[in-house]
Amino acid sequence: MNHTHTLTHPNGRRSLTIMVANEGVLNLLLNFICSCAAEGIDLKSVVVFVGQREHVDLIESLGAVPMFLPDAARMPNKVAGSYGDKVFGRMMWLKVTAVYIALSAGFNVLFQDTDLVWFRDPMSYLHTLSYDVAFMDDGARSPRFSPFYANSGFYFLTYNMKTLYLMERMLYSTSEIDYTHSHQGTLTKYLTEAHHSVGLSVKILDPTEFPSGKMFHHSKGYMAKLRAHAIKPYVFHMCWTSNSVDKVKNFKSIDKW
DSSP: OBBOOBOTTTOOBEEOOOOOEOGGOOOOOOHHHHHHTTBBBTTTEEEEEEEOOOGHHHHHHTTSSSEETTTOOOOOOSSSSTTTSHHHHHHHHHHHHHHHHHHHTOOOEEEEEEEEEEESSTTTHHOOOOSSSEEEEEEOOOGGTTTTTTEEEEEEOOOOHHHHHHHHHTTHHHHHHHTTTTTHHHHHHHHHHHHSSSSEEEEETTTTTTTTTTHHHHHHHHHHHHHTSSSSSSEEESSSSSSHHHHHHHHTTTTTT
């Protein structure tokens, strides 16, 4: 049975899921699409920004919406070798651009990385929240990511002037992202600024409903329940993993590959 992906937010605006993919992470993107197919989740509001024209027909044939913008930026073809390298930093810049395009067009935006799988449609929960932004809990508790410890690989923005302000600040800081190779560090800074300067309300999602790689590595009891199908979170984000090869191995270990 197909479950139509929830499109309309209580604010009357449509919600889109935005992703950015190059050839290096195409396997992760396809794995995400397969996870949705397994749960009967429709992908008509999932928009994938791609860097290679030849991927447009493939993504469209699988039910998602491809977006190819050849003049927007030069997207690297290969996968990032590790967290924070130059390819990683360039992809982070493109993720900001993609979110800004969708938000400025008037949509609510769920942004997510490709290294996720869905067990349930997260929009069914995110649309119940009365916050301007909602972020996955990164799990890290270092001062660098304080005070919210937000994960920049899965977050929901409700369209309004506050979230537009946040994303405009991010767009104007692309040189900082490119230099530091850190989307998350830059986002943390401007998220905190927007919270205090314009009253942006921030929700950090329950890690048992929206788990990340920290749960994989540090919550063995939780992972045992997940493997036994005793619990069913909305999504799982295989961050806290050094490279694409390890992500695939870890997804296989929870029967999600």
